[in-house]
Amino acid sequence: MTTTIKEDDLIQSIADGIQFISYYHPTDYIRHLARAYEREESPAAKDAIAQILTNSRMSAEGRRPICQDTGIVNVFMKIGMDVRFDTQRTLQELCDEGVRRGYLNPENPLRASVLADPLFERKNTKDNTPCILNVELVPGDKVDVQIASKGGGSENKSKFAMLNPSDSLVDWVLKTVPAMGAGWCPPGMLGIGIGGTAEKAMLMAKQSLMEDIDMYELQARGPRDKTEELRLELYEKVNALGIGAQGLGGLTTVLDIKIKMFPTHAASKPVAMIPNCAATRHAHFVLDGSGPAHLQAPALSEWPDVHWAPDYNKSRKIDLDTLTKEEVASWKPGQTLLLSGKMLTGRDAAHKRIQDMLAKGEKLPVDFANRVIYYVGPVDPVRDEAVGPAGPTTSTRMDKFTEMMLAQTGLIAMIGKAERGPAAIEAIKKHKSAYLMAVGGAAYLVSKAIRSAKVVGFADLGMEAIYEFEVQDMPVTVAVDANGVSVHNTGPREWQAKIGKIPVAVA
Known part of the structure; x- marks a missing residue:
């Protein structure tokens, strides 16, 4: 019997699904992260996980994005061979219309991050289309759909290698x-x-990233085959690297490792590895011709009783409006700060334009002297928000601009997420600057510290424009101090050594 799927049922299901995953973590992720929080012994990592869990609950309650990077949409569709679509449009067009509606929803507008031209103009499509569509024809009379919103920070860390048949997969992963x-x-x-x-x-x-996280269940019952044995081995060995939450050093780097395999050529062993981040976002639904899909919201009882708040006893309060180079130079690696006052923002496109303007001797639209820059591309605000979710972007993309910014603009400190590379650390050390880290995956929580936001430069760049934020008690950690000491080097090294002496924990 043939099933007819109306075009608007597919479109609406995708639009609703995109909204749903923007503010709801999958429950399996929440449960596993809560367990990781309970067993974490690294104070810095535990604090980061607490921020992520608090942010997750806030996003669920406020129906606002978990992360400012609301991703590029992946759609995996299995279409039964007894299905027909009541439409004159292609599947790509239908899915793109769903994405468009999902991202432009006025109740919860999502950040448009997709650029039409990846090489030359890199112009934003402004509705986050097109999506990445994968289709498989299968027996049956239903349409099985999985959607995911994949952030650039995690997607950029995708790895691929053509190993020799005799090469060790475990060695490659651990390297x-x-x-x-x-x-x-x-x-x-x-x-x-x-x-x-x-x-x-x-x-x-x-x-494989669409599958439920089930590592604790696998640990409890034990492996049933060689693939599950490999998952357990990799899970234990990757966590033993000590990288930890946000790379600060700790017991949990991965909550699960998924593996899919397929026959290959006798001369080959292709291996791909793609991470999902702390803003893991995906959903699954089935269309049977009866109307659009309905996704069941998780109960708030799924979230652990974790409510992060600033620690005024342990964190140092910083007034950005009176900040001096001398004060920046006094900050210590790993020290937690609460920032108040005015800061500027800027990321890839803004830094490139600043570089071009300085090279031509042109005046910049804003004075960076004795200022702090935050690497961020925020979500547009709704209702009474000063700004939408506004978590940090990956800082290493700005490494090649760091010397220029510190030497030529008077900038004295930077805020972003994750580590800095050798060139940036050398520039920070040379100019007695500092790099501060905010928690990736806590964008809605961070945005609550932002009291006002206005565009002060490069308005045509959209979310990549230069903003001026006024913040109150914005939480950050000193990740690279004026002497060039990086907690992303010292933390994992310390915890890798500690983990080597800790018996492997089994749930």
């Missing part, structure tokens, strides 16, 4: 994960695709 840094916002999960061809391995790695 590759530390090289990924913390820009993918751990703790999350790793999806690994093995076999097939290059593109098949990458597709399997991405698809």
Whole structure:
């Protein structure tokens, strides 16, 4: 019997699903992160996880994005061969219309991050289309749909290798994960695709991230086959690297590791690895011709009783409006600060334009002297918000501009997420500056510290424009001090040594 799917049922289901995953973590992620919080012994990592869990609950209650990077949409569709679509449009067009409606919803507008031209003009499509669509024809009379919103910070850390058949997969993973840094916002999960061809391995790695996190259940019952044995081995060994939440050093780097395999050529062993971040966002629904899908919201009781708040006894309060180079130079690695006052923002496109203007001797639209810059591309505000969710973006993308900004603009400190590379650390040390880290995956929580926001430069860049934020008690950690000491180097090293002496914990 043939099932007819109306075009608007598919469109509306995708639009609703995109809204749903923007503010609801999957319950399996919440449960596993709550367990990781309970067993975490690193104070810095525990604090970061507390912020992520608090942010997650706030997003669920406020129906606002978990992360300011609301992602590029992936749609995996299995279409029964007894299904027909009542439409004159292509599947890509239908899915894109769903994405468009989902991202432009006035009740919860999502950040448009997709650029039409990846190489030359890189112009924003302004509605986050097109999505990435994968279709498979299967027996049956239903349409099975999985959607995910994949943030750039984690997607950028995707890895692929053509290993020799005799090469060790475990060795490759343990060598590759530390090289990924913390820009993918751990703790999350790793999806690994093995076999097939290059593109098949990458597709399997991405698809595996749609599966429920079940590592604690697997640990409790034990492995049933070699693949599950490999998952357990990799889970224990990756966590033993000590990278920890946000790369600060700790017991939990991954909550789960998923593996998909496919037959491959005798001469080949293609291997792909893609991380999912602390803003893991995906949903699954089935269309049977009876109307649009309905996704069941998780109960608030699923979230643990964790409510992060600033610690005024342990954190140092900083007035950005009177900040001096001398005060910046006094900050210590790992020290927690609460920032109040005015800061500027800017990320990739703004830094490139600043570089071009300085090279031409042109006047910048804003004075950076003795100011702090926050690497962020915020979500547009709704109702009484000063700004929408506004968590940090990956700082290493700004590394090549750091010397220029510190030497030529008078900038004295920077805020972002994850580690800085050698060139940036050298510039920070040279200019006695500092780099502060905010927690990736806590965007809605961070935005509550922002009291006002206005565009002060490069308005045409949209979310990449230069804003001036006025903040009150915005939480950050000194990640690189004026002497060039990076907690993203010292923290994981310390915790890797500690973990080597701790018996492996089994749930």
